[in-house]
Amino acid sequence: MLGFSMIGTTRAVTYTKIWATPAGVDRGTVYGLWIEDTDNDTKDEIITGAHYTVGVWVYETDGDNSFAEVFNWAATTTWYVVSATNVNSDADKDNKSEIVGGGREAAAPHYAWVLEWRGVNGVHEYDVVWNHTFGAYVEGAKVTDDLDKDGAREIVIGSGDGIVSVFECTGDNNYTLEWSFDVTTVGAAGLRGLECGDIDNDDWIEIAVECEAHVLVLNSSTTQATPHLEWGPTVLSSPPGQWGAIDVSIEKDGLSQDLDNDGFKEIVIGGYSRVSIYENLAPDSYNSTPAEITFVNTNNMEVDIAWDLDNNTKNELLTGGGYPGTTYNVSIFEFGNTLDDVTLAFTMIADDSANSIRASERFCHYDLDQEITDLKEDKGKWEFVVGLYYTAVEDLQVFESDVLAGHIPEFPTWPLVLVMLLALTTATIPIRRRIRH
Numbered sequence: 001m002l003g004f005s006m007i008g009t010t011r012a013v014t015y016t017k018i019w020a021t022p023a024g025v026d027r028g029t030v031y032g033l034w035i036e037d038t039d040n041d042t043k044d045e046i047i048t049g050a051h052y053t054v055g056v057w058v059y060e061t062d063g064d065n066s067f068a069e070v071f072n073w074a075a076t077t078t079w080y081v082v083s084a085t086n087v088n089s090d091a092d093k094d095n096k097s098e099i100v101g102g103g104r105e106a107a108a109p110h111y112a113w114v115l116e117w118r119g120v121n122g123v124h125e126y127d128v129v130w131n132h133t134f135g136a137y138v139e140g141a142k143v144t145d146d147l148d149k150d151g152a153r154e155i156v157i158g159s160g161d162g163i164v165s166v167f168e169c170t171g172d173n174n175y176t177l178e179w180s181f182d183v184t185t186v187g188a189a190g191l192r193g194l195e196c197g198d199i200d201n202d203d204w205i206e207i208a209v210e211c212e213a214h215v216l217v218l219n220s221s222t223t224q225a226t227p228h229l230e231w232g233p234t235v236l237s238s239p240p241g242q243w244g245a246i247d248v249s250i251e252k253d254g255l256s257q258d259l260d261n262d263g264f265k266e267i268v269i270g271g272y273s274r275v276s277i278y279e280n281l282a283p284d285s286y287n288s289t290p291a292e293i294t295f296v297n298t299n300n301m302e303v304d305i306a307w308d309l310d311n312n313t314k315n316e317l318l319t320g321g322g323y324p325g326t327t328y329n330v331s332i333f334e335f336g337n338t339l340d341d342v343t344l345a346f347t348m349i350a351d352d353s354a355n356s357i358r359a360s361e362r363f364c365h366y367d368l369d370q371e372i373t374d375l376k377e378d379k380g381k382w383e384f385v386v387g388l389y390y391t392a393v394e395d396l397q398v399f400e401s402d403v404l405a406g407h408i409p410e411f412p413t414w415p416l417v418l419v420m421l422l423a424l425t426t427a428t429i430p431i432r433r434r435i436r437h
Helices: 413-426
Strands: 015-020 030-036 045-050 055-063 066-073 078-084 098-104 110-117 126-134 138-144 154-159 163-171 174-182 191-197 206-211 214-220 227-235 245-248 266-270 274-282 291-294 302-306 316-321 329-335 342-349 354-359 383-388 396-401
Touching: 030 098, 030 354, 030 383, 045 078, 045 098, 045 396, 055 098, 066 126, 078 138, 098 126, 110 138, 110 154, 126 154, 126 163, 126 174, 154 191, 163 191, 163 206, 174 227, 191 245, 206 227, 206 245, 214 266, 245 302, 266 302, 266 316, 274 316, 302 354, 316 354, 329 354
Parallel strands: 030 078, 138 191
Antiparallel strands: 015 396, 030 045, 045 055, 055 066, 078 098, 098 110, 098 138, 110 126, 138 154, 154 163, 163 174, 191 206, 206 214, 214 227, 245 266, 266 274, 274 291, 302 316, 316 329, 329 342, 354 383, 383 396
């Protein structure tokens, strides 16, 4: 054991490394990591942002347990963060997906970039369509689905000097600063990351922000022109570390990533020596005393909330951490009916510090290498991807479960048709439920 607190019995689920960057292919430290289909070919890409060999690298499956580099872009910026959109939610609504990210230069100014897919089916090519300079390094970059409900999507950028900047799409490949918020004005500092999503089920998208010693939540105000502080800043119990990570529960097809299945979503913070989980209590309200998982001799924890990876009706929390001189570990946790009822489902010692971790199911319904070809029931052996510190020989690694993953139920077509026909013919009982398989 690695010294976790409040941990139950380890479950017999195994994840095996099925692929890694080939020997001699050194990307340096992999900091940014995202998984999504950005070129409309039904295959998800692994999108990485790297240090030392700076820039962006994109990988896609070319066979069972096999991936190939399909695109790279050498930037002048170390890419600390990276995210992406698919063609159903592209930032400027031109049916071309974007890769959004940024990091730090050797000196200011620091850049955030938007790379857009060229839109040619079968061609893995992206062009730089927008960039913006910041006075401090970029520590968060996300595309959101219309924060202020005016019909335009936004890009949210966080910088290390504590500024959260929201850029709204004002045209094809054009983004204009809508508002900014300085977390230092409310007593926080050292912004380390941010995530977006409707965390409190009030039909407004929140921005959860992690700083070195605080966590807080922002939202657009009722005037839809300026931000307001929705919650916090709350002091983190973990001692301030050099890095941190944040993730929030989200929904897809009406189903939530709620870790303990109690109807309330969570904000998860990866800290210096522990993971802290803050649960939503009500609109604009979260618990101030988090549930925690502590680690012995492991720090700088990365986190990712995942849907049911191993088909046991429980959502997972992926963690990875370490730093030269400490234990490098990757672990997967599952929760019972409360956040204090936590089970270690899988753990391993990584080859080096896990600087990023991402599950393959985050925005998709199928396994990355598509070894299961019939995906009607969304079944497959889902993967998680780990980005490691630069001294690892294989600095990007893919691990696959030995069981078929649980799937995210969809709104099926044939039951819908039957229900509609029944409603039209009888016209007596209103349909009040959505039918799911």
